[in-house]
Amino acid sequence: MVDSRRVTLKDIARSLGVSVNTVSRALTDKDSVSEATRARIKAEAQRLGYVPNPMARSLVLGSAMTIGLVITNPSNPFYARLISAIEHRGRGYGYSLMLLVNEESPDGDQTAAQTLLRWGVDGALIVPAVQGDGEHWERLPESGIPLVCLNRDLPGLDLDCIGVDYELGAYTAARHLVEAGARTVCLLEEDLPISPVADRTAGFLRALTEAGLPAGADRVRSVPTRRRASLALPWEPADAYHLAQDIVRGGDLPDAFMVGNDYFALGVYRALTEAGLRVGEDVLVGGFGDHPFAAYLNPSLTTVALPAAEIGTSAVDLLVSRMRGQDDHDRADKRRLPAELVVRTSSRRDEQALVT
Known part of the structure; x- marks a missing residue:
């Protein structure tokens, strides 16, 4: 039985008498492990309470597997529904969500942009507080981090935007x-x-x-x-x-x-x-x-x-396609969904x- 520290791949390997590489391949569903061995390793990992280390996973994949989301105020019912839809859709693609709040402040926008750059998210969905000067946001796509605006566009930048009509x-x-x-x-x-x-x-x-x-x-x-x-x-x-x-x-x-x-x-x-x-x-x-x-x-x-939920799911789909290079980057997608x-x-x- 392992102690109270974080359970590692080595703990699972030691418990089952297999190599660490075999455990790693089984937990990442690599083809080189038999179904029986994979099932046994996954069951043991669950029994021991193993939780993957996201930082280590990022190093292996070369990706943070994280989407940044910047909104103005989470107490707004519209944004509360939006957050829920984005988190659910992003999880389906295997991405975690980093939520930041700019509080309708230009300083909040700049801080959020710097935080996303520092953490190296894979992409970001943003509700900009100020729609004039977007220089701080421009640094993200210049650094290889795709952006999709939500609900508010940044007219000075050629960015994707999905919002309400x-x-x-x-x-x-x-x-x-x-x-x-x-x-x-x-x-x-x-x-x-x-x-x-x-x-x-x-x-x-x-x-x-x-x-x-x-x-x-x-x-x-x-x-x-x-x-x-x-x-x-x-x-x-x-x-x-x-x-x-x-x-x-x-x-x-x-x-x-x-x-x-x-x-x-x-x-x-x-x-x-x-x-x-x-x-x-x-x-x-x-x-x-x-x-x-x-x-x-x-x-x-x-x-x-x-249509908060529709905006959230559509935005995640678009952002993921941009992150994976599946869409034409020469033309921004400007989409306004109908209200009822x-x-x-x-x-x-x-x-x-x-x-x-």
Whole structure:
């Protein structure tokens, strides 16, 4: 019986009376070992509690067998689903996941890029905090580490990017509010200089313009989203609440509010309710993200569901193909997956509103 130190190949070999090379070949499924011997060695390895040394394996394979993942905030339900899908898909290819958080900070981006370089990951999936200067990210592909952007592109770099078609999603949601009877619609959007915000705003204004409704700059209001004392939550409903309060008190109440994420809808609901207004009756509300609480609000929230799992699996597939040299590197793959409008009670004035 071995002691409490880490079980090695030598321990398994000594226990069975075979060579270390035979144990190594059996555990890596090399053809030069008989099935009977392979089964016996694997059973003994399991009995002894053997766990492969990833550093030693990396030296043998010439690969870290690790994918880096850089996101902005893991408490965002969208990114939580994304992480799960990426980890599951990566494990299927034999890769471990190194998770880093940039906290929407340029410094966080630079630190993450340096960490990925230092650890020599095989490839990386990144949600960049800043979409302008990507010099620190450029060093990774220059060092032979393929990158795929998630959800946000880096326009200055010719990198693969897989994300959501935010423009179409916002257009569809705004058009739905118009078709439900709204003639004035106000968008409460994040104040971050990122492509999802710009795309949602463009889709929202396009829907209003096509309907011949007011679509000026005053139809879009920015909600402060820069964190204060805590980075635990990606958004603060209170900020949207205070902004919606100001709009209600200002006397220019819109027929409908559309928000850039479902957390803002929480603040809008409270502001309207406190003013004696009925959500879904007096004022329509549409969200974005389809977070877990959306279906359980009263009334349930009409929102746009995002394909987080599909983005995660597609991104891993693309990254692995790049790492293995199976795709044409001369042309970046820019892919936007469709979002789905989920209609619930907050945007329907009739009693037969669909609740999902």
